[in-house]
Amino acid sequence: xxxxxxxxxxxxxxxxxxxxxxxxxxxxxxSKGYSSMVAAEVQSNRLAxxxxxxxxxxxxxxxxxxxxxxxxxxxxxxxxxxxxxINFEKFPAEANLTDETNGMSTSFLLP
Amino acid sequence: xxxxxxxxxxxxxxxxxxLMAMTISYVLFAAWPQHTExxxxxxxxxxxxxxxxxxxxxxxxxxxxxxxxxxxxxxxASEVEYLRTRLYNYGRMLGVSRIDVDIEGSEQFxxxxxxxxxxxxxxxTLIMPLRGGADDRIIRVSLWE
Numbered sequence: 295x296x297x298x299x300x301x302x303x304x305x306x307x308x309x310x311x312x313x314x315x316x317x318x319x320x321x322x323x324x325s326k327g328y329s330s331m332v333a334a335e336v337q338s339n340r341l342a343x344x345x346x347x348x349x350x351x352x353x354x355x356x357x358x359x360x361x362x363x364x365x366x367x368x369x370x371x372x373x374x375x376x377x378x379x380i381n382f383e384k385f386p387a388e389a390n391l392t393d394e395t396n397g398m399s400t401s402f403l404l405p
Numbered sequence: 406x407x408x409x410x411x412x413x414x415x416x417x418x419x420x421x422x423x424l425m426a427m428t429i430s431y432v433l434f435a436a437w438p439q440h441t442e443x444x445x446x447x448x449x450x451x452x453x454x455x456x457x458x459x460x461x462x463x464x465x466x467x468x469x470x471x472x473x474x475x476x477x478x479x480x481x482a483s484e485v486e487y488l489r490t491r492l493y494n495y496g497r498m499l500g501v502s503r504i505d506v507d508i509e510g511s512e513q514f515x516x517x518x519x520x521x522x523x524x525x526x527x528x529x530t531l532i533m534p535l536r537g538g539a540d541d542r543i544i545r546v547s548l549w550e
Contacts, residue, residue, distance in 0.1 A: 339450045347531045350461045355538025366532045366541040373530045
């Protein structure tokens with residue numbers, strides 16, 4: 295009876311260890327997946343903010359002040375971790391924001 | 406294998422119970438704290454989007470900054486105080502504890518929304534064009550969780 299119990303204890307411990315190992319592995323994977331999802335969400339949000347700032351501020355400037363505004367747009371884009379390129383040759387002007395780290399980009403027309 | 410006495414069996418039984426309890430607790434609760442932390446980070450990002458919009462959409466905020474800089478070249482104490490009041494309402498609505506505002510050409514000011522100790526900070530920048538874009542001011546807004 296006691297021998298049987300000791301055997302059961304050893305078996306249970308191994309079983310529990312196995313379950314723990316498996317569950318910790320899957321938890322690590324899900325935790326990693328969640329973290330990268332949050333990072334992508336944060337960067338996507340930053341891209342949206344930069345786009346919003348560029349569109350709104352462009353609507354407030356006179357056409358002959360675009361050069362100075364472009365410098366400011368580049369400065370704020372750097373703060374959001376994105377690269378901006380603006381094509382004034384097109385009408386209406388077209389802007390492109392690229393997040394080179396995550397490969398996200400967005401193109402939009404300026405008002 | 407040596408024979409086990411009743412007391413030893415009880416001790417081993419106790420160890421087995423603790424191991425089982427630890428496993429179940431770990432499987433059920435281990436992932437929760439990480440999720441809470443990252444959700445807070447997302448909340449601050451969402452608040453950033455709204456606060457940046459406030460500088461463009463809230464005519465009182467925009468006009469105060471524009472008039473201050475275009476008329477005098479700086480923000481007076483009463484204008485800063487007015488901005489603080491407006492931003493306090495946004496901060497309260499967005500659930501942040503403090504807002505720091507740094508406008509080019511003006512002294513930095515802060516708005517205390519709650520008395521809790523600020524834990525995490527995220528900074529957002531925006532362009533405030535003045536005189537039709539002849540004088541662009543970059544505004545840095547820091548939100549504290």
